[in-house]
Amino acid sequence: MEEAQVADINLETNTNHLDQDQVVRPPRPQRERRVPQRLDDYVCTMPQSVMPMQALSQSTNSSDPYALSNCVSYNFFSSTHLNYLAAISSIDEPKSFSQAIKNENWREAMRQEIAALEKNGTWTIETLPPDKRAMDSKRVYKIKFKPDGTVERYKARLVAKGFTQIEGLDFHETFAPVAKMVIVRTSLALASIKHWELHQLDVNNAFLQGDLHEEVYMKIPQGFTCNQSNKVCRLRKSLYGLRQASKNWFEKFTTSLEAVGFKQSKADYSLFTLAITDSFVAILVYVDDIVITSNDARTTEGIVLSQRKYALDILTESGMLGAKPSSFPMEQHHRPGLASSSPIPDPSQYRRLVGRLLYLIITRPDICYSIEILAQFMEEPKQEHFDAAMKVLRYVKNSPGQGILLSSSSHRHLVAYCDAD
Known part of the structure; x- marks a missing residue:
């Protein structure tokens, strides 16, 4: 026991000696x-409610050093809004008929969709003429939520595969x-x-x-059968997926509005x-979505345009939810070239990513310049261009809910900018 104590004393003495010599x-x-x-050139107003440094919780425990909850x-x-955000972020929608058929809610939604189409007179069951062909169809499954996050209804939309239509014959x-x-x-902004x-x-x-003027045939939808195997659906009205469906609907919508004075x-x-x-x-009108504004009284501090869910969907699809956030979308003096690196194996992946980011810049002018640069290389993208697109995604992750604030206190004057040429 005494030897052990002496050893401890000597060890402590040596340690103190080292501490005195340490610089x-x-x-x-x-x-x-x-x-x-360079940020002084931006003239858009950013709402504080979606600024990136407002962390979800300072005490959030996560093994991921770059967890999304930090951004x-x-x-x-x-x-109410929290419940809505939680619902649209956590509930998954089926991607195929085989997945949807396992759930009674989706089965009932498909039955209601077919019943509504038949009640609307969308088709008649007929024999396919020898000189005609019938296109296939698929289903698109979507959940519509109420403002409080509860499910309003399940939508199992029947969509024709219009990409197989022949111009001049089917449309x-x-x-x-x-x-x-x-x-x-x-x-x-005016509102x-x-x-x-x-x-x-x-x-x-x-x-x-919309009314359909062409002679178009479609196979019996998946999951439903007919007594005779050679029967098909002859479309009498437009159906989602048809190349001319949007045009037919808009013509009827325009006629209806003009009839009441618009x-x-x-x-x-x-x-x-x-x-x-x-x-x-x-x-x-944006396809089949409508925004109406009128001069009735309303009190609010402004309108925030944000695509938070869309930004998170892009990050999820690209596998960048756990990536390290970036504080800027592109290096200041970065100039991507045409022959700077090797081509990527799948150029379509790059085109899809840049295409989705092009839509995101509607509410994110801070990435506008970077995406416009990357959009110049859609034909033959290189690895350098793909890496730059990933850099933009890391920047988007830093503030996925960022948007534009249209303040009600702004002046009602238009301000325009242009280049020297």
């Missing part, structure tokens, strides 16, 4: 972090009413400044309302306006 370095000075001057904030959402013209984003933002009412409408089975804009055919004495109504 103590002064603490590293902290540099002041300044916002880059997504829920602190400013109401309980002649195609058109989809897509409102210009500048018109959408201008309308929303925010003038405190107008703002409503969004989703037309039930919109494409089924005027179609010449600058954007998706915009309809109605002015009667002191009342004003504007309708914007």
Whole structure:
């Protein structure tokens, strides 16, 4: 026991001797972090409720050092909105008929869809003529939620495989009413400044309302049988997936609005306006979704345009949910070239990613420049371009809920910018 005590004393003595000889370095000075001057060129207003540094919880325990919870904030959402976000983020939708048939909710949704189509007179069961061919169909499964996050209904939409249609035989013209984003933002900004009412409408089975003029046949939908095997569905009305379905629906919608006094804009055919004495109504059409604004009184601090769910879907599809976030979308002096690196094995993956990011810049002007640069290499993308796209995704992960605030206190004056040439 005494030898052990002596050894401990000697060890402590030696340790103290080493501490006296050790050089103590002064603490590293902290540099002041300044916002880059290039960010002063942005003229959009960012809402604080979706800023990236508002962490979900400072005490969140996660084995992932770059967990998504460190980049997504829920602190400013109401309980109703939180329930809605939790529902759309956690509930999965089936991707195929074999997955959906296992759930009674989806089976009932498919039965209701077929019953609604037959009641609408969408088709008649006939024998396929010898000189005609019948296209296949598929189902698209979607869950529609209420504002509080509860399920409103299960949608099992029957979609024709219109990509097999032959132009000049099965269809002649195609058109989809897509409102210009500048018109959408201008309308929303005007509604925010003038405190107008703002409503969004989703037309039930919109494409089924259009009349079909061509002779088109479709096979019996999967999961349903007919007594005679050689029978097919002859379509009498438009169906989702047909090349001409959107055009037929929009023609009928336009005729109906003009019948009650609306005027179609010449600058954007998706915009309809109605002015009667002191009342004003504007309708914007985006395929089968409708936004209505009018000059009824409304009190709010503004409107936030955000694509949080869409941004998270892109991160999920690309496998970047656990990636390390980046504080900027692209290196300042990075100039991707055509022959800088080897081509990627699957160029379609790059095209799809850049295409989805192009839609995201509608509410994310901070990635506009980076995506426009990457979009120049869609034909033969290289590994350098793909890595740069991944860099943008890491930046998006840093603030997936970021959007644009259309403040109600803004001035109602248009400001335009242009290049020297």
